[in-house]
Amino acid sequence: MAPRMERFVSPGKGNGLRSTARIKRGELVYSAEPLASCVSNRLARDVCHRCFTRRETLLRCSQCKTARYCNATCQKQAWSSHKRECKCLQNLLPRIPTDSVRLAARLIFALLKTSKGSSEELYTLEEHESHLNSMSEQKEQGLSQLASMLEMYLQPEIPDLAQEMTSALPSSCQEPLSLIAKVTCNCFTISDAELQEIGVGLYPSLSLLNHDCRPNCVMVFEGTKLQLRAVRDINPEEELTISYIETLSLTEDRQSQLEDQYHFTCHCQRCDSQDKDGLMLSGEEATWRLLKEALPRLEGQKADSDWQALLQSCSHLLSTVGGDVPDENLYKLRMTDMALDASIHLGHWEEALRYGEQTLPGYRQYFPDPHPVHGVQLMRVGKLQHYLEHDEDALDTFKQAFHIMKLTHGDDHPLTTDLLMKMEECRAEMDQQSSSSH
Structure with missing residues (x-):
C-alpha cells in the first residue's frame, strides 16, 4: 500500500x-x-504483557514475578524482548520501575538489537524533541530522578550504560536524561476496546x-x-x-494541559473561538460549582475503586443539586459518567441505564465528528438496554454506535464485529417475540 x-x-x-x-x-x-511498548504498572496483573489482552487469569513469569501472559505461546513469543528486562526486574524487586523507565529500557534493548540505518520510519528517534530547554526546573528534576532510576534498573544488563549508549545510540539519545525526556514527551497511551489505558508505546x-x-x-x-x-x-x-x-474539557483546561505536558500553546479553531465553552458551563454557576468542587473527591473514590461510596456521593449530588443543572453541563456530565461506572461495577443495571441514557445528548453535542469515545458510550448504553430486554431501544442504540465505529474502528476491528453480533442478537430476539405473540 x-x-x-x-x-x-x-x-x-x-x-x-x-x-x-x-x-x-x-x-x-x-x-x-x-518500536517499544509496555503494559502499565497499574494493570500489570490483568493484562498479558505480550498481546495486551485483559484476562481473569494469567501465567506469571516465574523469575521476575512481574510479567504475565495469556498462555505458554504468548510467554514464548515475548521471551526475546523480556529476557534482558527480566534480570533487571529481578534485581530491583520488590520495587517496580515506573512505566516510562520500563519503556525507555525496552527502547534501549530494541535499539541495541537492531542494526543502525535499518529504520523505515519517517521520523527517527534522533529527531524527536526532548523539550528539556523549555521545561520547568521542577519537571526537569523529576525527569533526572527517572534517568537515575533507569541507570540503576539497567545495571545488571548494561553495567556501563553511558558507554553502551554512546556506541549504539544516535548522539541526541545518548544521555539517559534526554532519552527519558523524549520517551515521556513522545509516547502514546495504548488503550483497550473500552478506551481504558492499558499501556504505553513509541x-x-x-x-x-x-x-x-x-x-x-x-x-x-x-x-x-x-x-x-x-x-x-x-x-x-x-x-x-x-x-x-x-x-471533553474547557478551552483553558485543555490549553494548560497541553502547555504542561507537551510545551506548546494551542491555536486551533476550537481554542480561538472557545467553541462549546458556553454549553459546557450552562446553568447557574452557583449551582454547578457545587458539582465541580466535589469532583476531585469523587475521582479519588473512583481511583480507589470505592464504588459504593462513589455511587452514593454521585446520586446524592445529582438528585439534590443536579436537578437544577442542564445535562450538557460539563461537571454534571462527568458526574453522571462516574455514577454510570459505579452502577455497572455494582451490578445496579436499571440505575446504570438511567445514568447512561442521560449522558448521550451531551456526547452527541460534544463529538460532532465520529469519535471512538462517543461510539463506546453508545455501545455501553446499548448493552445495558439489551441486558434489560429493551430490545428495540438496544437495536437503535447499537445502530448509532455502528454508524460511528465503522468509521473510527473500521469494519474488521474486533469491537465492530462484536457490535454486529449484538445487533444480530437483538434482531433475532425481536423476531422471536413477534412470532410468539401472533
Whole structure:
C-alpha cells in the first residue's frame, strides 16, 4: 500500500504529517506496531504483557514475578524482548520501575538489537524533541530522578550504560536524561476496546502528528497495533491531526494541559473561538460549582475503586443539586459518567441505564465528528438496554454506535464485529417475540 502521508514543515508548528492523496472519512491512513511498548504498572496483573489482552487469569513469569501472559505461546513469543528486562526486574524487586523507565529500557534493548540505518520510519528517534530547554526546573528534576532510576534498573544488563549508549545510540539519545525526556514527551497511551489505558508505546513516525482539539484523524488500538483513521474527508496536502488529550474539557483546561505536558500553546479553531465553552458551563454557576468542587473527591473514590461510596456521593449530588443543572453541563456530565461506572461495577443495571441514557445528548453535542469515545458510550448504553430486554431501544442504540465505529474502528476491528453480533442478537430476539405473540 502506497503511503498516504508524508512529512512536511507545518507553519508555526515545526514538523508535521500531511496527506499525499484524497482520504475519505473512515479510511485507514496508517497502521503501525510500536518500536517499544509496555503494559502499565497499574494493570500489570490483568493484562498479558505480550498481546495486551485483559484476562481473569494469567501465567506469571516465574523469575521476575512481574510479567504475565495469556498462555505458554504468548510467554514464548515475548521471551526475546523480556529476557534482558527480566534480570533487571529481578534485581530491583520488590520495587517496580515506573512505566516510562520500563519503556525507555525496552527502547534501549530494541535499539541495541537492531542494526543502525535499518529504520523505515519517517521520523527517527534522533529527531524527536526532548523539550528539556523549555521545561520547568521542577519537571526537569523529576525527569533526572527517572534517568537515575533507569541507570540503576539497567545495571545488571548494561553495567556501563553511558558507554553502551554512546556506541549504539544516535548522539541526541545518548544521555539517559534526554532519552527519558523524549520517551515521556513522545509516547502514546495504548488503550483497550473500552478506551481504558492499558499501556504505553513509541510509534516514531506518528510522533510527527500535530495536535488539534477538533482533529481530522483518530487513533484506535488492536492489541499494540495502532491504527490512524480519518474522521473527516481530507484533501491532498492537508495536514493530518490528532488530539493529544481528552477533548471533553474547557478551552483553558485543555490549553494548560497541553502547555504542561507537551510545551506548546494551542491555536486551533476550537481554542480561538472557545467553541462549546458556553454549553459546557450552562446553568447557574452557583449551582454547578457545587458539582465541580466535589469532583476531585469523587475521582479519588473512583481511583480507589470505592464504588459504593462513589455511587452514593454521585446520586446524592445529582438528585439534590443536579436537578437544577442542564445535562450538557460539563461537571454534571462527568458526574453522571462516574455514577454510570459505579452502577455497572455494582451490578445496579436499571440505575446504570438511567445514568447512561442521560449522558448521550451531551456526547452527541460534544463529538460532532465520529469519535471512538462517543461510539463506546453508545455501545455501553446499548448493552445495558439489551441486558434489560429493551430490545428495540438496544437495536437503535447499537445502530448509532455502528454508524460511528465503522468509521473510527473500521469494519474488521474486533469491537465492530462484536457490535454486529449484538445487533444480530437483538434482531433475532425481536423476531422471536413477534412470532410468539401472533
